[in-house]
Amino acid sequence: MKKWLVVAGLMALPMGLQAATLSTGKNIKLLVVDGKKVESSFWSEAESVDLPAGKHQVVVRFDGEVKDGSKTTIYTTRPYLFELDVPEQDATIVLPRLTTMSQAKAHFQRGPQWQLELDNGTKRSLEYVELQGKGFAAYSDMEALVADYNREQGITFEQGYAVDLEQATVEVSEKGEVKISGDALAQLKLWYSKANNEEKAAFAQWVESQKQ
Known part of the structure; x- marks a missing residue:
């Protein structure tokens, strides 16, 4: 899909x-x-x-x-x-x-x-x-x-x-080779959307730690 x-x-x-x-x-x-x-x-x-x-x-x-x-x-x-x-x-x-x-x-x-x-x-x-x-x-x-x-x-x-976020960040060649593309923000959104609540909370803590 x-x-x-x-x-x-x-x-x-x-x-x-x-x-x-x-x-x-x-x-x-x-x-x-x-x-x-x-x-x-x-x-x-x-x-x-x-x-x-x-x-x-x-x-x-x-x-x-x-x-x-x-x-x-x-x-x-x-x-x-x-x-x-x-x-x-x-x-x-x-x-x-x-x-x-x-x-x-x-x-x-x-x-x-x-x-x-x-x-x-x-x-x-x-x-x-x-x-x-x-x-x-x-x-x-x-x-x-x-x-x-x-x-x-x-x-x-x-x-x-x-x-189409995944199309913008993941490209698959005719040979089946996978290449990550798109800007960093699009990639972050894609992986964040796949995370569960605990993983999202851990990521939020990490983001806060980077501001210090």
């Missing part, structure tokens, strides 16, 4: 930048955007978020009513993560219409067809990662689950826009 430095999150837009509304289709729950949980009210769940055009990380799942024989039941999937290039127009994350339990199970078992439907009617296929939780209540804290994934993948968040 391509790794990039996610920037721009859900912060106020710089002047002159155009925002678009990213929505979800029927029975698709918007969970996390740019590392932050999408807050919902007690009465209704959030179905859209305003984002500046550019790279964003979006996590959703299918969670809705389907027919199981003569009964109606809830079918819920694992969360799916997208590295999404949000356009300068409103867009919606959609799936084919799923109405029965057997239909939904079959669709996700063979690989769901996630798409981004633009306001002008065109559709783009979306590449995705199916997040895997561990242990009891593995999906109860979606922010933590996404944070673990981002740490493993070297993804971090800053104010601004998406930059």
Whole structure:
């Protein structure tokens, strides 16, 4: 999977930048955007978020009513993560219409067809990662689950826009030779994003010691 430095999150837009509304289709729950949980009210769940055009990380799942024989039941999937290039127009994350339990199970078992439907009617296929939780209540804290994934993948968040940080710092030749490139700051950001909390704390102490 391509790794990039996610920037721009859900912060106020710089002047002159155009925002678009990213929505979800029927029975698709918007969970996390740019590392932050999408807050919902007690009465209704959030179905859209305003984002500046550019790279964003979006996590959703299918969670809705389907027919199981003569009964109606809830079918819920694992969360799916997208590295999404949000356009300068409103867009919606959609799936084919799923109405029965057997239909939904079959669709996700063979690989769901996630798409981004633009306001002008065109559709783009979306590449995705199916997040895997561990242990009891593995999906109860979606922010933590996404944070673990981002740490493993070297993804971090800053104010601004998406930059392919690893591509800027690691080059692999056709012969498989690895060469470190990019400036020192980019390299520091890459390795810091891969560190766990204890390693980050130790690094922070070292930085302080260098100021003395």
